[in-house]
Structures are given as C-alpha cells and as structure tokens.
Amino acid sequence: MIDENLCRAELSPIDRAKSTARRKAVYELLNPEAKAGTAGAIGSNAAQGIVAGATVPAIVQVWAVESGQRGRTTIQLIVNRTPVVAEISLYPGGDAYLRAGGLYCGLGQVAKGAYQVTIAITTPAIALVSDGKTPDLTPFGGTIGNTVGPALRRAH
CATH class of the missing domain: 3.30.230.10 (Ribosomal Protein S5; domain 2)
Incomplete structure (x- = not known):
C-alpha cells in the first residue's frame, strides 16, 4: 500500500514525505542492519x-x-x-x-x-x-x- 501511494502522481509533497517516512520505518523494521548507525x-x-x-x-x-x-x-x-x-x-x-x-x-x-x-x-x-x-x-x-x-x- 505504501509503495502504491508513492507511485501516484497526485500526492502532495506532505503526503509523499509521510509515505516515504513510513516506508523507511517499515523497511528498517524488516531489515535492522540497514538502519543508519548500525553498520559500524x-x-x-x-x-x-x-x-x-x-x-x-x-x-x-x-x-x-x-x-x-x-x-x-x-x-x-x-x-x-x-x-x-x-x-x-x-x-x-x-x-x-x-x-x-x-x-x-x-x-x-x-x-x-x-x-x-x-x-x-x-x-x-x-x-x-x-x-x-x-x-x-x-x-x-x-x-x-x-x-x-x-x-x-x-x-x-
């Protein structure tokens, strides 16, 4: 659903930023090694x-x-x-x-x-x-x- 929202052209800049932040949070939850500061x-x-x-x-x-x-x-x-x-x-x-x-x-x-x-x-x-x-x-x-x-x- 998050990726689908990001692909839509009609999202406002605020909605796009919220969706991108949510996508990042979900990705880091699924891939903890990708979180900033944990690689080293x-x-x-x-x-x-x-x-x-x-x-x-x-x-x-x-x-x-x-x-x-x-x-x-x-x-x-x-x-x-x-x-x-x-x-x-x-x-x-x-x-x-x-x-x-x-x-x-x-x-x-x-x-x-x-x-x-x-x-x-x-x-x-x-x-x-x-x-x-x-x-x-x-x-x-x-x-x-x-x-x-x-x-x-x-x-x-």
Whole structure:
C-alpha cells in the first residue's frame, strides 16, 4: 500500500514525505542492519596525557566495521586530521591487543575477524618516537584501549 501511494502522481509533497517516512520505518523494521548507525561502530573518549612534562588534553575517536575479508584487518591512524604512516598492528581474537607508536595496549575480549578500523586522535601536542615521524601514543594508551576495544566488540 505504501509503495502504491508513492507511485501516484497526485500526492502532495506532505503526503509523499509521510509515505516515504513510513516506508523507511517499515523497511528498517524488516531489515535492522540497514538502519543508519548500525553498520559500524563508533567510539569516542576524552583523555589527558603527559607530553614533555605537560598535561595535554586529547580526543580519541574510533570507527570500526567488520570487513568480511578473511584475515585482512586494516587500520588507519589519523593524528590532528592528518593520516599518519606508522606501523600499526591489531590482533583480534580472544584477548586482543594493539601495537602502534611505542604503545602495546590490551583491548579485552574481541571476536576473531577482519576489521576496518580508523583511529583519530586530536591533541594540541604529541611527541614523536625516534624516527621523527611516528607519533608516541603511550600517553593516551589507556584511552585508546578503552575506545578501540568496545568499538570492535560492537562492530562484530
């Protein structure tokens, strides 16, 4: 009935909008995975870290989805809106952990699978490790673990 109403040319803009909204609600009820915000997982936490002896604020945001590609987990690290070329490793399955920028961080229980993960850190100051390009993530390690772990669990 909803689709039939949408096909009629004589619907007013208000009636068309109501019918479209109702059609969307019915579709999302029948297909919950299509509902906005359920395809992936998002995590965000505020943090403080000690960088060069000063306490600096930071925001850690994580977006994670299960990619479905067997064994192919991809991770992108963004620091202050700039993609960072750094060696990052994520080991899901059981007690998961993350290694990046001098950080070894436990994530808790995460189901084995392939994930696409984006980690964004916004902070006014961040130290660099010895190669001069890789950010030192250790001051924000607890917050990174508390954000990445739950995002991966929700994505699975």
